Amino acid sequence: MKSLAVRRHDRRAPLVLLALALALMGALYATAVAPSRADASPAQVGEEDVVAGGRLFEANCASCHGPQATGTDAAPSLVGVGAAAVDFQVGTGRMPMAASGPQAPVKPVQFDDEQIRRLAAFVASLGPGPSIPTAEQVDPALGDAANGMAIFRTNCAMCHNAVGAGGALSQGKFAPNLWESSPTHVFEAMLTGPQSMPVFGDPTITPEEKRDVIAFLERQGGQNPGGLDLGSLGPVSEGLWAWIVGLGACIAGAVWIGARSS
Amino acid sequence: MSTVERDEGTQTPDRFEDPGLPQHTPRRGDLDPKQNKKSERIVLALFALSSLGTVGFLVAYFALPTGGDATTIFRSNVSLGLGLAFALLGIGAAAIHWSKAIMNNHERVEARHPMASPPEVREAAVKNLTDGTEDSRISRRGLLKTALVGSVALFPLTILVPLVGEVGEDWNVGALKHTMWRKGLKLTVDPSGRPIKASDLQVGSVVHVIPEGLDEAEHPLDEKAKAVVLLVRLNPDDIRSEQGDGWSYEGIIAFSKICTHVGCPVALYEQQTHHLLCPCHQSTFDVADGARVVFGPARRPLPQLPIAVDDEGYLVAQDDFDQPIGASFWERLR
Numbered sequence: 001m002k003s004l005a006v007r008r009h010d011r012r013a014p015l016v017l018l019a020l021a022l023a024l025m026g027a028l029y030a031t032a033v034a035p036s037r038a039d040a041s042p043a044q045v046g047e048e049d050v051v052a053g054g055r056l057f058e059a060n061c062a063s064c065h066g067p068q069a070t071g072t073d074a075a076p077s078l079v080g081v082g083a084a085a086v087d088f089q090v091g092t093g094r095m096p097m098a099a100s101g102p103q104a105p106v107k108p109v110q111f112d113d114e115q116i117r118r119l120a121a122f123v124a125s126l127g128p129g130p131s132i133p134t135a136e137q138v139d140p141a142l143g144d145a146a147n148g149m150a151i152f153r154t155n156c157a158m159c160h161n162a163v164g165a166g167g168a169l170s171q172g173k174f175a176p177n178l179w180e181s182s183p184t185h186v187f188e189a190m191l192t193g194p195q196s197m198p199v200f201g202d203p204t205i206t207p208e209e210k211r212d213v214i215a216f217l218e219r220q221g222g223q224n225p226g227g228l229d230l231g232s233l234g235p236v237s238e239g240l241w242a243w244i245v246g247l248g249a250c251i252a253g254a255v256w257i258g259a260r261s262s
Numbered sequence: 263m264s265t266v267e268r269d270e271g272t273q274t275p276d277r278f279e280d281p282g283l284p285q286h287t288p289r290r291g292d293l294d295p296k297q298n299k300k301s302e303r304i305v306l307a308l309f310a311l312s313s314l315g316t317v318g319f320l321v322a323y324f325a326l327p328t329g330g331d332a333t334t335i336f337r338s339n340v341s342l343g344l345g346l347a348f349a350l351l352g353i354g355a356a357a358i359h360w361s362k363a364i365m366n367n368h369e370r371v372e373a374r375h376p377m378a379s380p381p382e383v384r385e386a387a388v389k390n391l392t393d394g395t396e397d398s399r400i401s402r403r404g405l406l407k408t409a410l411v412g413s414v415a416l417f418p419l420t421i422l423v424p425l426v427g428e429v430g431e432d433w434n435v436g437a438l439k440h441t442m443w444r445k446g447l448k449l450t451v452d453p454s455g456r457p458i459k460a461s462d463l464q465v466g467s468v469v470h471v472i473p474e475g476l477d478e479a480e481h482p483l484d485e486k487a488k489a490v491v492l493l494v495r496l497n498p499d500d501i502r503s504e505q506g507d508g509w510s511y512e513g514i515i516a517f518s519k520i521c522t523h524v525g526c527p528v529a530l531y532e533q534q535t536h537h538l539l540c541p542c543h544q545s546t547f548d549v550a551d552g553a554r555v556v557f558g559p560a561r562r563p564l565p566q567l568p569i570a571v572d573d574e575g576y577l578v579a580q581d582d583f584d585q586p587i588g589a590s591f592w593e594r595l596r
Contacts, residue, residue, distance in 0.1 A: 150453050151453070154452050154453055154470050155468075155470055158527070158529040158530050158541055159530050169530065169532060169539065170532065170535075170537065170539060170544075170546065170557075173532065193466045193467075193533055195533075195534065196532040196533055196534055196535070197533060198466055198467060198468035198494070198531050198533045199464050199465075199466040199467040199468070199533070200467070200468070201462070201463065201464045201467055202462070203451075203456075203458060203459060203462035203463060203467075203469075204451060204463075204467060204468070204469045209454070222332065223331075223332040223333045223336055224332060224336060225332040225335035225336050225339065226336075226339065227336065227339055227340060227343070256358075257358055260362075260367070261289055261291075261362040261363045261367065262289060262290060
């Protein structure tokens with residue numbers, strides 16, 4: 001009993017409890033706040049939406065993008081970027097930025113769907129630009145995953161990895177993992193070219209081909225027939241595993257074989 | 263046993279004495295029969311684990327067939343692999359533990375024998391050789407000697423000629439200096455082969471380009487490996503330099519996609535910095551500045567493809583590249 005009592009007051013107990021509490025919070029957060037957007041088809045936009053969106057813009061965006069949304073030293077002009085860019089940047093939580101850095105990361109979404117729709121309506125009213133795709137345009141069931149793979153391999157795989165697991169760019173920038181991205185956001189990203197990503201407009205990848213890419217991505221990141229995929233990151237994680245874990249086990253085995261029995 | 267003379271303790275001895283074997287220390291199992299019994303039980307348990315692994319493998323083989331989907335293949339792979347691992351590792355670990363903990367551990371010494379043969383054997387061997395040389399009279403028969411050396415020297419050609427001959431059927435390095443691109447050939451989208459209208463391209467766009475009619479070429483993949491091009495539309499004001507006057511069209515600029523370092527496809531384009539990265543060794547080219555190398559092991563800018571627009575507004579090549587694309591090779595010298 002004494003040893004049990006001693007163990008109960010282990011110095012490390014608070015740390016373990018803290019880790020458990022953090023994990024629990026993370027799990028709750030993930031289930032409660034995870035974006036539940038089902039491809040909101042663009043509803044009809046009225047004049048009042050533009051006005052309301054303008055007020056949201058002044059309160060939340062104008063400090064960087066300028067009062068007329070024409071851009072400042074800190075942020076680009078939004079004239080002509082279209083509703084699709086707003087839906088992508090704000091709908092994934094990338095905008096508004098919390099801090100300046102190499103690139104704006106995905107964060108918890110700051111606005112509800114109605115506010116995003118109004119902001120998009122306001123920005124779309126500044127100049128003609130790409131609009132938010134319809135649910136049919138991004139439906140993976142209607143796409144051809146095999147053709148999507150050919151398109152993805154040619155245009156996307158060099159940055160986002162052959163199966164869309166993401167990868168590093170220069171100076172702290174990176175191409176994100178695409179497995180959890182919603183089809184609408186994938187479509188909008190190709191259309192608008194956010195941040196470091198180039199634009200893949202309709203002459204480069206037609207809307208049907210974009211849907212094929214979405215169909216291809218829909219099948220990635222699931223169960224792997226070969227065992228541990230180690231994040232599908234290729235030689236980096238596989239090399240780490242082979243050199244540290246694999247070689248370590250070989251050395252440990254050799255040491256055990258050579259050691260005298262006590 | 264010779265004792266070693268030392269003066270003032272600074273000199274090392276001429277010879278080190280053989281320290282002999284360390285003292286033999288018995289294992290716990292040698293002294294305590296209970297420990298010995300315990301080691302035996304461990305070996306037994308390891309063999310049992312191995313048998314369980316084999317049985318598990320067989321059960322998994324019959325009970326978990328693979329279907330068409332990844333889940334069942336994963337399940338089968340993992341259970342077969344684990345069964346096999348336990349089956350073999352169990353035998354190996356049991357055998358090693360058996361020999362280490364149960365078999366006797368008395369140290370043995372085996373003296374190293376001299377390597378050289380006894381002197382009489384060596385003398386006989388040398389005598390045989392001299393007798394043979396004397397008998398052949400090789401030193402006096404010059405023609406025979408020359409014929410011998412010549413035939414021995416010729417023989418390796420039977421290995422070398424096919425080896426070198428089958429390295430590649432095409433010894434024409436001139437093929438490396440030209441690509442499919444020629445005046446008026448349309449730039450088309452890879453892989454669909456659609457021609458590209460200049461007016462359709464937004465600023466910030468990237469198109470991966472193949473020449474029109476690539477599929478009809480005699481060796482399409484060989485041609486594609488040389489002719490692939492990355493097309494970018496920049497704001498015309500951002501272009502600081504290019505490799506030739508009038509080689510771009512209203513901010514649309516095209517560079518070979520084959521890295522000048524060792525020939526990987528350079529295609530990671532950062533729209534905001536205009537930097538083009540090679541995925542293999544991180545060579546970085548500045549598209550806005552004539553594909554100048556800004557980082558990495560590449561030593562030359564990517565060759566620029568001169569482009570223009572035809573009567574219908576489609577992008578076409580003005581000419582082939584003005585230099586060989588891709589990595590350096592001996593005959594490239596220019």
